[in-house]
Amino acid sequence: MLKILENIQLKPYNTFGISAVAREFAEIRSKDDAIELVKSGVLKGKLHLVLGGGSNILFTGNFDGIVINVLNKGIQLIEEHDDYVLVEAAAGEVWHDLVMWTVAQGWGGLENLSLIPGSVGAGPVQNIGAYGVELKDCFHSLKAIDLETGKEIQFNKAECSFGYRDSIFKRELKGRILIHAVTFRLSKRPQLKLGYGAIKQELEFTGINKPTVAEVSDAVCRIRRSKLPDPAITGNAGSFFKNPVVSATSAKILQNQYPGMPVYPQPDETIKLAAGWLIEQCGMKGYREDDAGVHPKQALVLVNYGNASGFGIISLAGKIQNKVLERFGVKLEMEVNIF
Ligand code: FAD
Ligand code: NAP
Numbered sequence: 001m002l003k004i005l006e007n008i009q010l011k012p013y014n015t016f017g018i019s020a021v022a023r024e025f026a027e028i029r030s031k032d033d034a035i036e037l038v039k040s041g042v043l044k045g046k047l048h049l050v051l052g053g054g055s056n057i058l059f060t061g062n063f064d065g066i067v068i069n070v071l072n073k074g075i076q077l078i079e080e081h082d083d084y085v086l087v088e089a090a091a092g093e094v095w096h097d098l099v100m101w102t103v104a105q106g107w108g109g110l111e112n113l114s115l116i117p118g119s120v121g122a123g124p125v126q127n128i129g130a131y132g133v134e135l136k137d138c139f140h141s142l143k144a145i146d147l148e149t150g151k152e153i154q155f156n157k158a159e160c161s162f163g164y165r166d167s168i169f170k171r172e173l174k175g176r177i178l179i180h181a182v183t184f185r186l187s188k189r190p191q192l193k194l195g196y197g198a199i200k201q202e203l204e205f206t207g208i209n210k211p212t213v214a215e216v217s218d219a220v221c222r223i224r225r226s227k228l229p230d231p232a233i234t235g236n237a238g239s240f241f242k243n244p245v246v247s248a249t250s251a252k253i254l255q256n257q258y259p260g261m262p263v264y265p266q267p268d269e270t271i272k273l274a275a276g277w278l279i280e281q282c283g284m285k286g287y288r289e290d291d292a293g294v295h296p297k298q299a300l301v302l303v304n305y306g307n308a309s310g311f312g313i314i315s316l317a318g319k320i321q322n323k324v325l326e327r328f329g330v331k332l333e334m335e336v337n338i339f
Contacts (some may be wrong), residue, residue, distance in 0.1 A: 002026060002036050007309040007337035010063065014326040015117060017235030019311045025064040025177035028092070029073075031152070031180045037068065038150035048147065049339055050178050052119030053094070056126060056237055059336050061311035066307025070121050075101050081188075086140055088183045095128075103217045108190020110140035111217040112199075115224045117231065117238070126335070127162040131220060132196035140229045144177040151314060153177065164272075165242050165335055192216055198223050229295055235304030236295065240317060241275045241316065241332040254328060275324075275332055276300035282323040292316045314338065 008025040011017055024046075028034050037043065047065025051057070071092040079086040084106055089098045095118050099110045112133035115321075123135045124142055141156050146214075161168040169177065190213050194200050202219040203211050211219070229236050246254075250264050253272035258281070264272040279285065279299040284298035291308035294316070295301040302313055319333045 002028075002033050002040070003067070005041060006294045008067070010054070010059060010067065013051060013069065013172055014057050014059060014237075015235060016054075016058055016237050016304050016308075016310075016313065017231070018304065018308070018313070019058045020059035020062050020283055021054035022063040022065075022067040026066060026068050027072050028068055028178070028180075031072065031143075034068075034145040034178050035150045035152075038145065038147055039178055042066065043147060050082075050121075050124040050147075050176065051177070052091070053117055053133050055231065056122065056335070058237060058310050058313055060314055063339060068118060068178065070178065070180070078183065083188050085185055085186050085188065087186060088133065088181055089120045091119060091179045092161070094118075095120055095123055099217065101240070102184075102186055102216050104153075106190075106213060107186035107188060108192065108213045109133075109184065110187040111190075111213045112196070112220055114217040114220045120182050121251065122161055124179065124182060126165045127160075127167050129165060131199055132193050132251055134162070134164075136160070138184045138186055140183040142179055142182045144179045145174055147178055170335075170337075184270070195227055195269075205322050209223035227296075227297055229301060229303055234295075234303050235306075235308070237336045239275070239280075239300040240302040240334060240336050241300060241320075242280075242335045243272050243275045244271045244330050244332060246330065247271070250329075272306060275331065278324045278328055278330060279320055282327055284323060285314075289316055294320070 005025040008022045010020045010022055026037055049067050051067050051069045067195060072090040073092055074090040075093060075098055076088055076090050077085055098120055099114050102110050102188055112131040113128060116128050126134050139157050141154055144153050146153055178195040190210060200218055202223055208215050216277055248269055248271055255261055262274045262277055276299045283296050287294045290312060291305040292312040293303050293305055295303050302316060324330055324332050
C-alpha cells in the first residue's frame with residue numbers, strides 16, 4: 001500500500017539545498033506504485049511534481065501539492081547483437097551508476113556523460129549532454145505512466161522530439177507523465193568522441209593515446225571534479241542557463257564587436273554562444289549577493305553558499321539575464337526547472 005507523507009522538508013531532495021516544504025510526498029519504488037498512485041485518485045486537482053535526484057530544480061517557495069519521488073531500481077541487458085546491445089534501466093537508478101555499469105562492460109556511448117548528477121528517468125527530460133554527446137545519441141526508447149489515466153505509454157526516439165537540452169517532456173508533456181524505464185542502445189565497437197573540451201589534453205597528460213571507454217570516462221570525471229562545484233559541499237544545479245543559439249548574422253555582428261567571443265557553428269547554420277563567457281564579460285563571475293552567487297570557476301553555475309532562498313537565486317538569475325541582454329542583446333533562457 002502506497003504511503004502519502006505530509007509536510008516533508010525538501011532541502012535534502014534538491015542539490016541547490018533550498019528549504020521548501022512539500023504538502024504531500026510519495027515514494028515510487030515500482031511501476032505498480034506509479035499506477036496505484038494515479039488510480040487512487042490522490043493526484044486529482046492537485047499540483048504535482050515528478051522528482052528524481054533534484055539536481056535540475058529550483059524551489060522558489062513551498063510546494064503546495066504532491067511530490068512524486070521516483071526510486072525504482074534495476075539495470076538489465078535486454079538484447080545482445082554482434083555490434084550493439086540494448087540495456088534497460090529503471091528511472092530511479094542513479095545516472096552515474098548506470099554509466100559506470102555500462103563502462104565496466106566495455107560498451108560505448110555513455111562515457112562522455114559520466115558524473116552527471118541525477119536519475120536515469122530525468123535524463124531524457126532535458127536530453128542531458130556533455131562533451132559533445134547527448135543522451136539522444138544512445139537512446140532507444142522509454143516507458144512511462146500517463147499521470148491522468150495510469151496507462152503505460154512507450155516512446156521511441158522520434159516521439160521524444162529531442163533538442164538541445166530539450167525534449168517533448170519539457171514542453172507539451174511537461175508534468176503529464178512519469179518515466180519509469182529507459183532503454184539505451186550501446187556499442188560493442190565504441191567510436192570514442194574525444195574532440196570536445198579538455199578530454200584530449202587530459203588523456204595526453206596521462207600518457208594515453210589509444211583510450212578505452214573506461215579511460216575516457218575517468219578523464220571526464222577528473223575534468224568535471226576539477227571544474228564544477230560538488231553539490232554535497234556547495235549547493236547548485238549545474239548550468240543555470242542554456243547556451244543561447246543565435247543566427248549567423250547576429251553572431252557576426254557580435255564577433256566584430258567582441259573578437260575574442262567563442263562561437264560554435266551548429267549543423268543548421270545557427271551559432272551557439274557560450275553563456276558562461278557572456279556572463280563573465282558582464283563582470284558577474286564570482287559575484288555574490290548574500291548566500292546566492294555565481295560560481296568563481298564557471299559563471300554558468302549559480303550557487304547557494306548556505307542559506308540562500310529560491311527567491312534569492314531567481315533574483316540573481318534575473319539580474320544576470322538583464323545584464324547580458326543589455327550588453328549583448330542576447331536573451332539567456334533558464335535550463336533549471338523552476339517550481
Ligand atoms: P530532477 O532535478 O529531479 O528533475 C528534473 C526535471 O525532470 C523535472 O522537471 C522533473 O519533473 C523531471 N523528472 C525527473 N524524473 C522524472 C521521471 N522519472 N519522469 C518524468 N519526469 C521526471 N545536465 C546536463 O545535461 N549535462 C551536464 O553535464 C550536467 N552537469 C551537472 C553538474 C552538476 C554539478 C549539477 C548539479 C547538475 C548538472 N546537470 C547537467 C543537470 C542535471 O544533473 C540533469 O538535468 C539531470 O538529468 C537531472 O536529474 P534529476 O534526477 O536530478 O532530475
Ligand atoms: P567547457 O568545456 O569549458 O565549454 C564551455 C562551453 O562551450 C560549453 O557550454 C560548451 O557547450 C561549449 N563548447 C566547448 N567546446 C565545444 C565544442 N567543441 N563544440 C561546441 N561547443 C563547445 O564547459 P564546462 O562548463 O567545463 O562543461 C563541460 C561539458 O559538461 C559541457 O558539454 C557542458 O554542457 C556540460 N555540463 C553541463 C552542465 C549542466 O548543468 N547542463 C553542468 C556542467 C557541465 P555545451 O554546454 O553545449 O556542451
